Amino acid sequence: MSKMMIVNLPVRxxxxxxxxxxxxxxxxxAQFSGxxxxSLMFSDSVGVMxxxxxxxNEFTQRPIGDARRDSQVMIVLTVGDRDTVDxxxxSAVAAGGRADPNPAQDLGFMYNRHVEDPDGYVWEIVWMNLQG
Known part of the structure; x- marks a missing residue:
């Protein structure tokens, strides 16, 4: 089995x-949802729970932080081209997200924008020209 990364997020x-x-x-x-x-999969090896x-709270004794107030994590999701970033x-904004809580970056070889989910977690949507 190849390695997977699954991000667990508490949501309101x-x-x-x-x-x-x-x-x-x-x-x-659906197998891991209820x-x-x-459970959502973004690829064969990247998921969000x-x-x-x-x-x-069944899995930790630590308090749940407020991602709207405190920066806890910035998660990067790569896409295939610049237009797909936008x-x-x-699409995420139309589903309740907030656009550009951080400034967009256009470095020519890399273009990114950010979207905040309903709980305040920030996702960086990135296109990179890996061919140089």
Missing amino acids: DLSASTAFYVALGGTVN EKST LLTHDHY ATLA
């Missing part, structure tokens, strides 16, 4: 967050 409103992450490009994995969580606060951001 599971339905709203699921809609946001589907708009961001995730596909719901009333208290939604959304957990209600009560369910998330299209992905527009």
Whole structure:
């Protein structure tokens, strides 16, 4: 089995967050989803698990921070071209996200923008020209 990366996120409103992450490009994995969580896959090896606060608290004794107030993590999602950066951001905003909480960057070989999910987690949507 190849290695996978799954990001677990506590969310306030599971339905709203699921809609946001589907708009961001995730596909719901029904096998690992239910009333208290939604599993979304962005590729064969990258996933996001959304957990209600009560369910998330079953796995940790630490308090859940407020991502709207404190920067906790910035997660990068790469896409295939510059236009897809803007299209992905527009789709995520239409599903409840907030566009550009951080300034966009256009370095020629790399273009990125940010979108904040309904709970305040920031996703950086990036295109990079790896051919140089």
